[in-house]
Amino acid sequence: MSTRDIVFVALFAALTAALGLFPPVTLPVIGVPITAQSMGVMLAGAIAGARRGGTALALFVLLVCAGLPLMAGGRGGLGIVMGPGGGFVLMWPVAAFVIGLLYERALRSLTIWKEVLILVLGGVVLTYAVGIPWIAVVARVDLAKAALGSAWFLPGDAVKVVLAVAIARAVRRAYPTLQPR
Amino acid sequence: MTPYLPGESPVHRCPPGAKILALVAVGTALFALPRLDLALAALAATGLLYGLAGITARLALAQLRPLAWILVVLVLVQLALDGWLSAMLVAARLAALVLLAGLVTLTTRSADLIEALQNGLAWLKPLGVNPAKVGLAIALTLRFIPVLAAITAEVREAQRARGLERSLVALTVPVVVRMLKMSDDIAAAIDARSYDPDQAGG
Numbered sequence: 162m163s164t165r166d167i168v169f170v171a172l173f174a175a176l177t178a179a180l181g182l183f184p185p186v187t188l189p190v191i192g193v194p195i196t197a198q199s200m201g202v203m204l205a206g207a208i209a210g211a212r213r214g215g216t217a218l219a220l221f222v223l224l225v226c227a228g229l230p231l232m233a234g235g236r237g238g239l240g241i242v243m244g245p246g247g248g249f250v251l252m253w254p255v256a257a258f259v260i261g262l263l264y265e266r267a268l269r270s271l272t273i274w275k276e277v278l279i280l281v282l283g284g285v286v287l288t289y290a291v292g293i294p295w296i297a298v299v300a301r302v303d304l305a306k307a308a309l310g311s312a313w314f315l316p317g318d319a320v321k322v323v324l325a326v327a328i329a330r331a332v333r334r335a336y337p338t339l340q341p342r
Numbered sequence: 343m344t345p346y347l348p349g350e351s352p353v354h355r356c357p358p359g360a361k362i363l364a365l366v367a368v369g370t371a372l373f374a375l376p377r378l379d380l381a382l383a384a385l386a387a388t389g390l391l392y393g394l395a396g397i398t399a400r401l402a403l404a405q406l407r408p409l410a411w412i413l414v415v416l417v418l419v420q421l422a423l424d425g426w427l428s429a430m431l432v433a434a435r436l437a438a439l440v441l442l443a444g445l446v447t448l449t450t451r452s453a454d455l456i457e458a459l460q461n462g463l464a465w466l467k468p469l470g471v472n473p474a475k476v477g478l479a480i481a482l483t484l485r486f487i488p489v490l491a492a493i494t495a496e497v498r499e500a501q502r503a504r505g506l507e508r509s510l511v512a513l514t515v516p517v518v519v520r521m522l523k524m525s526d527d528i529a530a531a532i533d534a535r536s537y538d539p540d541q542a543g544g
Contacts, residue, residue, distance in 0.1 A: 335519045
């Protein structure tokens with residue numbers, strides 16, 4: 162990684178932390194909070210690309226594990242990763258990487274709908290695929306209940322995908338950072 | 343940043359790396375072996391460590407407060423579905439882990455934690471991860487958070503003048519673009535000073 166890549170990684174780790182300044186809303190039964198931070202995951206992938214975006218979120222998760230209060234509501238520590246929402250958090254670096262990869266692949270032919278599809282795939286489908294079974298194991302509820310409880314995230318996720326597409330498009334026009342691959 | 347409580351107790355003097363490892367080990371063990379006696383023993387041991395560190399019971403309970411009602415809901419769900427034994431297990435395990443994580447952050451400076459992390463990542467060197475670069479990225483991240491907050495406040499004021507203060511997109515796009523430009527300047531400045539992570543130590 163070049164110095165520029167390292168600075169970009171730090172920037173998107175910090176952006177994800179800053180999005181945590183919006184107060185979280187905690188869901189009942191499964192005990193996982195809705196935060197603006199998953200938008201940081203989408204923006205890191207869509208703007209910084211696969212390698213830098215994925216690394217940025219890996220750095221963010223590392224800092225949270227080390228106990229820095231960077232999660233929404235000033236939470237931090239390994240308790241977060243061990244808790245019901247841990248599956249989602251651990252998938253963030255993977256999600257940012259996959260989103261970045263798909264963006265770089267499709268860069269020459271990006272349409273709004275392609276971007277929405279990429280963000281839903283990486284930011285929602287992929288994270289839920291690990292996040293829901295994780296809730297079921299940690300909170301000891303059955304899989305169906307965990308999935309049903311997680312459905313409460315979907316409206317928030319839809320809003321975040323729309324916002325992320327709008328932001329990523331505008332930023333790409335003003336300051337292109339991605340290389341097609 | 344983290345509410346660090348200075349002290350001279352054995353818990354404070356224990357190397358940060360060891361504390362992180364212990365936390366990971368206990369967390370893994372409690373989930374791998376879901377037994378009530380183990381969870382209660384971990385909870386009791388954590389209580390003893392708080393006493394050893396000289397932390398008041400009030401401050402210890404404050405660690406649990408953000409989680410208090412999640413705990414209550416979890417216990418009620420377990421009670422309804424699986425009986426009181428499993429409810430006690432879930433509650434004791436979660437409380438023990440949260441208290442233990444809180445103990446580590448209360449007795450360790452963030453600077454020491456970062457250094458321990460950087461040293462702890464040395465084994466990744468053969469995989470192409472440079473711990474010195476990770477250290478730089480961590481330091482930059484911690485510096486960027488207040489900078490982001492300041493830039494956001496500035497942009498919000500500018501957009502209020504245009505009547506756009508309610509639009510999240512009109513707020514975020516200029517912030518991100520300014521941060522990207524700033525990142526390029528910072529990277530150029532670091533390179534201009536001949537920063538060489540291979541010689542920076544770490």
